[in-house]
Amino acid sequence: MNDYSTTRDRVEHYFDRTATHTWERLTSSAPVSRIRQTVREGRDTMRAKMLWRLPKDLTGLRVLDAGCGAGQMTAELAARGAQVMAVDISPQLVEIARKRLPPEHQDRVTFASGDMLADDLGRFDYVVAMDSLIYYTDADIAAALDRLGARTRHSVVFTVAPRTPFLMAFWTMGKLFPRSDRSPVMIPHPFQPLNEATGGRLVKVGRVSRGFYISECLEFRP
Structure with a gap:
């Protein structure tokens, strides 16, 4: 997964240093x-949509x-009630998450x-990956889901950037005018090719479109 590794390193540089x-x-x-308020609201809505795919009571389950x-x-x-393994490529963001977590x-x-994707993170009942695969190609996403799915009992709930005119324009601009201080360019995905890349194991959950936040929630069943 050389392309995955290259993109992962760009994502780490952006979120941990910029x-x-x-x-x-x-x-x-x-x-x-x-503009950022619409992104905040969109992310809140998407997070609720993803959590809806998991049991309300996660006691005894590892996520x-x-x-x-x-x-x-x-x-x-x-x-x-879940036992959560929380991992991020950015040590600084992980430290923020650690400080914000309620003591209880x-x-x-x-x-x-x-x-x-590290194998030493262990096995899980569910995986959630919100906006953490949006910078990758179909092939890299499919490989990532296979790797996660091999260690997941139920499902992987994740998001991608859908192929909309707005996001395609954004993507084209990002390809034409790269800047070192800008976020890695997200890759818009139509559902069918991505589903085919995963062997037809995807389920559509729903889309959130709020201002500058546009994201599609999918579920992968190993």
């Missing part, structure tokens, strides 16, 4: 611009929060910084 403060503020209750970021999903999983949930969460 955008930590931006994401810390975006995922807090601090005032943000109107991987793959790309935990600042820890909002991690805290909600722990509040449902700390015994249910293990934090780690590194590759969300």
Whole structure:
């Protein structure tokens, strides 16, 4: 997965060295611009949609929060009783997530910084990967899901950027005018080719479109 590794390294550089403060503020209750407010609201809606695919009571179940970021999903999983492995490529974001986790949930969460696909993270009942696969190709996403699915009892709930005119324009601009200080360019995906790449094991969950946040929730069944 050479392409995966190259993209992962770009994502690590961006979130750990360039955008930590931006994401810390975006995922807090601090005032943000109107554009970023739509992203915040969109992410809140998507997180709820992903959690809807998991049991309300996760007591006794082990869940991987793959790309935990600042820890909002991690805290909600722990509040449902899950034993959570929260991993992110950015050590700085992991530290923010650790500090924000309510004390009453700390015994249910293990934090780690590194590759969300690492085999030594163990086996899980569910995996959630919110906006952590949006920078990868069909082939890399399919390979990542196979790797996660081999260690997952039930399902992997994840998001991709859907192929919409707006996101395609964004993607084209990003390819034409790369900048070292900009987020790695997300890759928009139509459902059918991605589903075929995974052997037809995807289920559509739903799309969230709120201002500058457009994301598609899918479920992979190993």
